[in-house]
Amino acid sequence: AGASQPHARTHTHTHCARLLEPRARMHRATCMQDGMKNAWPAAVVARAVADVVREWQPTLLLTFDGRGISGHINHISVHNGVTALVRGGEVDVPCYELETVALARKFTSILDIWLSWINTPHPSNTFALPNVALITCPTAAPSHGAMKAHASQYVWFRKLFVFFSRYAWINTLRRMR
Numbered sequence: 214a215g216a217s218q219p220h221a222r223t224h225t226h227t228h229c230a231r232l233l234e235p236r237a238r239m240h241r242a243t244c245m246q247d248g249m250k251n252a253w254p255a256a257v258v259a260r261a262v263a264d265v266v267r268e269w270q271p272t273l274l275l276t277f278d279g280r281g282i283s284g285h286i287n288h289i290s291v292h293n294g295v296t297a298l299v300r301g302g303e304v305d306v307p308c309y310e311l312e313t314v315a316l317a318r319k320f321t322s323i324l325d326i327w328l329s330w331i332n333t334p335h336p337s338n339t340f341a342l343p344n345v346a347l348i349t350c351p352t353a354a355p356s357h358g359a360m361k362a363h364a365s366q367y368v369w370f371r372k373l374f375v376f377f378s379r380y381a382w383i384n385t386l387r388r389m390r
Contacts, residue, residue, distance in 0.1 A: 240261045242257055242261075244257055245257060245258070245290075247287060248286075248287070249285065249286055250286065251286060251287065252286050252289070252290050253287060253290035253291070253294070254290075255290070255293040255294045255296075255297045256294075256297065257294070258290055258291055258293065258294025258295070258297075259294040259295070259297040259298045259301075259303070261294070262274075262291075262294055262295055262298060262304075263298055263303055263304070266298075266304055266306065271306055272306060272307075273306055273307055273308075273309065274295065274304060274306050274307070274308040274309070275308075275309050275310075275311065275386065276291055276292050276295040276308065276309075276310050276311070276389075277289065277291055277292045277310060277311050277313075278292060278310040278311060278312055278313050278387070279292050279293075279296075279310075280313035281313065282311060282313050282380065292310060295308060295310075295389070296389065299389045299390070307388060308388070308389040309346065309386035309387060309388055309389065310386065310387055310389055311380075311384055311385070311386060312384075312385040312386065312387055314379065314385075318379060319378060319379060319380070320374075320377045320378060320379070321377075321379050322376070322377050322378070322379060322381075322382060323379075323382040323383065324379075325379035325382070325383055326349060326382070326383050329347055329379075329383055329385055330347065332385075333345050333347045333385065343388070344387065344388045345385065345386065345387050345388070346385070346386040347383065347384075347385055347386075348383065348384045348385075348386060349382065349383045350381070350382055350383070353375060353376060353381040353382060356375045356378070356380070356381035357372070357375050357376075357381075360372075360375050
């Protein structure tokens with residue numbers, strides 16, 4: 214994220230720690246400020262992601278899809294930056310994007326697993342990386358834990374959102390080309 218204040222850095226590291234990710238990097242750039250009206254330049258996002266990929270050498274890269282799950286412009290900007298990397302051939306790891314679902318499905322909680330399963334192609338070769346992956350979680354506890362790191366934002370309606378959100382239970386990832 215583009216925040217530059219010490220509180221924001223601590224907040225991000227706390228959030229990552231709750232997701233059991235010990236590594237976290239705060240990318241500070243004046244052109245990458247948080248907010249619903251602040252689009253980030255794809256080239257700046259691409260460079261920041263490329264630097265982390267080179268340093269950490271992940272085996273997989275995940276991002277938002279072009280709709281950014283909630284339409285958040287920062288999420289869409291991250292997608293655009295990663296898309297630029299993929300299309301430019303600058304990353305040699307499989308890249309997947311988190312699929313945005315229709316509003317009617319967003320709040321079906323675990324019940325969306327059936328529709329997601331039906332809509333997911335099942336590869337015959339289980340040793341190959343799939344073009345679509347369905348990721349499930351047996352509990353929403355990790356999502357609640359991650360949101361608790363955002364103490365100022367973890368208000369009653371967000372608690373309900375995490376409980377009823379299908380994203381707390383199930384996620385569909387599509388391979389980027």
